[in-house]
Amino acid sequence: MRKTPRQARSRAMVDRIVASGRAVLVEHGYDAFSTNRVAHHAGISPGSLYQYFPDKEAVLDVVVDRYWDEIADRIAAALSDRVGGQPGPSMIRDTMDALLQALEYDRVLLQVVAEELPVGHSRERRTTLERRVRDLTTLFLATVPGTAGGVSPARTAWMLTVVAESVALRWVLDQPAGIEREQVIEEMVTLVGAYLLAPR
Amino acid sequence: MRKTPRQARSRAMVDRIVASGRAVLVEHGYDAFSTNRVAHHAGISPGSLYQYFPDKEAVLDVVVDRYWDEIADRIAAALSDRVGGQPGPSMIRDTMDALLQALEYDRVLLQVVAEELPVGHSRERRTTLERRVRDLTTLFLATVPGTAGGVSPARTAWMLTVVAESVALRWVLDQPAGIEREQVIEEMVTLVGAYLLAPR
DNA sequence: TGGTGACGCGAGTCATCGCTCGCATTCAAC
DNA sequence: GTTGAATGCGAGCGATGACTCGCGTCACCA
Numbered sequence: 462m463r464k465t466p467r468q469a470r471s472r473a474m475v476d477r478i479v480a481s482g483r484a485v486l487v488e489h490g491y492d493a494f495s496t497n498r499v500a501h502h503a504g505i506s507p508g509s510l511y512q513y514f515p516d517k518e519a520v521l522d523v524v525v526d527r528y529w530d531e532i533a534d535r536i537a538a539a540l541s542d543r544v545g546g547q548p549g550p551s552m553i554r555d556t557m558d559a560l561l562q563a564l565e566y567d568r569v570l571l572q573v574v575a576e577e578l579p580v581g582h583s584r585e586r587r588t589t590l591e592r593r594v595r596d597l598t599t600l601f602l603a604t605v606p607g608t609a610g611g612v613s614p615a616r617t618a619w620m621l622t623v624v625a626e627s628v629a630l631r632w633v634l635d636q637p638a639g640i641e642r643e644q645v646i647e648e649m650v651t652l653v654g655a656y657l658l659a660p661r
Numbered sequence: 662m663r664k665t666p667r668q669a670r671s672r673a674m675v676d677r678i679v680a681s682g683r684a685v686l687v688e689h690g691y692d693a694f695s696t697n698r699v700a701h702h703a704g705i706s707p708g709s710l711y712q713y714f715p716d717k718e719a720v721l722d723v724v725v726d727r728y729w730d731e732i733a734d735r736i737a738a739a740l741s742d743r744v745g746g747q748p749g750p751s752m753i754r755d756t757m758d759a760l761l762q763a764l765e766y767d768r769v770l771l772q773v774v775a776e777e778l779p780v781g782h783s784r785e786r787r788t789t790l791e792r793r794v795r796d797l798t799t800l801f802l803a804t805v806p807g808t809a810g811g812v813s814p815a816r817t818a819w820m821l822t823v824v825a826e827s828v829a830l831r832w833v834l835d836q837p838a839g840i841e842r843e844q845v846i847e848e849m850v851t852l853v854g855a856y857l858l859a860p861r
Numbered sequence: 862t863g864g865t866g867a868c869g870c871g872a873g874t875c876a877t878c879g880c881t882c883g884c885a886t887t888c889a890a891c
Numbered sequence: 892g893t894t895g896a897a898t899g900c901g902a903g904c905g906a907t908g909a910c911t912c913g914c915g916t917c918a919c920c921a
Contacts, residue, residue: 464867468918471868491779495908506870511910576784579691580776616840620828620848627827628820640816648820655855664897668888671898695878706900711880868917874910881905887898 463515475513477503482524487569491577494521518582525583528570533590535563548605548657550650557649560625561642564633572634595622612661621653663715675713677703682724687769691777694721718782725783728770733790735763748805748857750850757849760825761842764833772834795822812861821853 466472481503485494496517500507514520539559546552564571574583598618631637632645666672681703685694696717700707714720739759746752764771774783798818831837832845 467867470918474869496910497908507909508871508911509869512868517909576780579779584776616844616848619837619840620852623828623831624824624852627831628823631823631827637819640819644816648816651859651861652820652824652852652856655859656852659851659855661851666898668897670888674899696880697878707879708881708901709899712898717879863921865918865920867919868915870913870915871911873912876909877907879904879906881901881903883900883902885898885900888896890895891893 462513462519463511464513466513471513474503474505474509477505478510478514478520479523479527482520483528483570486524486573487567491573496520521578521582525574525578526586528567528574529583529586529590531566532563535566536560539563548601550654553650553653554646557625557629557646560629561633561646564629568633571630575630575634591622591626595619598622617657620656624652625649662713662719663711664713666713671713674703674705674709677705678710678714678720679723679727682720683728683770686724686773687767691773696720721778721782725774725778726786728767728774729783729786729790731766732763735766736760739763748801750854753850753853754846757825757829757846760829761833761846764829768833771830775830775834791822791826795819798822817857820856824852825849 466475478499482494482499485499485502489498494517496510497507499520500510503510510520514523536559539562540556543552543555580587595618598621599614602614602617628645628649632640632642666675678699682694682699685699685702689698694717696710697707699720700710703710710720714723736759739762740756743752743755780787795818798821799814802814802817828845828849832840832842
């Protein structure tokens, strides 16, 4: 950020810029994401935008970062009271449900972020988030007895996170015909449950 | 294509253009993929490029299409003698190995295609390919007795293809530390094997 | 209330890039 | 050989869009 806004007026403007960036992304896609357009949508001049953002990408980064934060918050909130609980079908079910819910909340933006944006830009943020989830899963698998994942928790955690994320993402984005929401969840319960109990 | 090349000279040029498009993508990424640059790399003039390609995207499409075709060919070739075989661990192992091999063959281009390109452009081709694989899997699951996938082959096939593709893709692209090639394959054998044998 | 810096404006600059067009060159058929 | 079509050239047009700059306006402090 090029300059920190001091007065309330300018702080509000920065928020409007970010909100407009998101709106433009949702309403017109990444191709239309020009600084002029974002500024115009925010009801300000392009010059004003550059008072607080060094360049176009900085605006995009903030928009995307906020979106990932929201996703993370939603998952964390849904799962907060499950921490330290017993593993089993109901935990898998709840986790998958929370994941789906978080991704469903703004499908259009998800589509733009996941399929139109050059992923390289937001790569770092995303991998950081993923790594944290994976580390938590690893710890969980290593601590809780009775799960077969104990043989190599890191590998198992990597598999679980990749599978959960991609199944949820593909389902939300593609809305495959003939597969209802409840059914993906059940399939995941079967898949993950069987995987964790499988002999090594 | 705007015009079909008749003489050998011009046919060679079209090939050089496509090859250069691929090279530019690999060496400099999608941002550098300008028609002028591709033409220059091919040792021709931008005007000549437009003799045979209606626009920039047409060049990109051919490059990407050829890449997907190569991937499909590699998988098909590796699996051709397995058709109609018995399901089981060794089949899962072979399939996963073929998938990994196909994706590993040009990792840099894979990275560009999967993470830099606006996916919308090649979306149609990719979903067509995926659908064909899924349909084959569905058929296989429905025909072969003894697999639990028989309850709802379409759903099971969707899960299997999504999981296999994303695990392979993530592993090849991210090269996660501490997970060797053999180990992903073994994890997939465990995961898929357990899933297919799970009671419903 | 006057002044000073923060704020905001928007026409304009500059570079990029997709694409064209008029002309030169080469090839193949007779 | 001659001729006409096919091929190839590359300067340059036109549009787009990121970003700037000089000037007005507004808010806070003495």
